[in-house]
Amino acid sequence: MIELLTVIGIMLLLFGGIGLAIAGRGGEGAALANGQSILASLVGATRAQAALHQTTARLIVYAQLPPSGDSNKYLRSLQVVRLETLANGSTGWVAAGNFVTLPAPICVVPAGQVPRDHLQLPTGQNWNNNLATGPVTTMLTQTGFNYRGQSGGTTSQFFGVQGQSGRIHYLEFAPDGTVTATLPGAPVKIALATAILRGNAVPLFNNASGVRGLFVRKSGAVALVDEATGF
Numbered sequence: 001m002i003e004l005l006t007v008i009g010i011m012l013l014l015f016g017g018i019g020l021a022i023a024g025r026g027g028e029g030a031a032l033a034n035g036q037s038i039l040a041s042l043v044g045a046t047r048a049q050a051a052l053h054q055t056t057a058r059l060i061v062y063a064q065l066p067p068s069g070d071s072n073k074y075l076r077s078l079q080v081v082r083l084e085t086l087a088n089g090s091t092g093w094v095a096a097g098n099f100v101t102l103p104a105p106i107c108v109v110p111a112g113q114v115p116r117d118h119l120q121l122p123t124g125q126n127w128n129n130n131l132a133t134g135p136v137t138t139m140l141t142q143t144g145f146n147y148r149g150q151s152g153g154t155t156s157q158f159f160g161v162q163g164q165s166g167r168i169h170y171l172e173f174a175p176d177g178t179v180t181a182t183l184p185g186a187p188v189k190i191a192l193a194t195a196i197l198r199g200n201a202v203p204l205f206n207n208a209s210g211v212r213g214l215f216v217r218k219s220g221a222v223a224l225v226d227e228a229t230g231f
Contacts, residue, residue, distance in 0.1 A: 066201055
């Protein structure tokens, strides 16, 4: 148990530096593959938090729309949180490590259909927004979410900003390591794609074919998806 805690702790500490370390490595294809690896690691860390602490844990994605939200974090910053009993006896979400930002120009595809104002595709390309067959994300969404910075923290925050709350997409695990909510008979899909990043504005997804991601099945098992048609 102690060894498992140590490994998880090291993983979470390293995650914070991974995005910066690989951001300039290779082209968009390499960044997309690296983003997929980071995402898979974070899903595994979230499931481990749920099982280890015998509580509910979530992998959350920053989804507060610019300009009210931070465009540098929108669909790019992810955080592992778990549900804990706080000092006052109530329950609340606390961070497990620091949030991680995906390497530029990689973004999580928005949950549900990709809005038109998030697309700038080459002529002749269309984004397949079909929830069953398309490269879309089927995580759940919540507004007004916040969490404590670390276990024992007393101040709520939202991705490092004290006293704020915001919109998230999230994947949730139960204490037994299973996913708490999925579409009937289907795994949760999390898609990553390249985008044109813009200051104080939403990113523009620019390649309907350049998509990677993963499936998370009800059991918690993860399968990598390496192409847009694999979703």
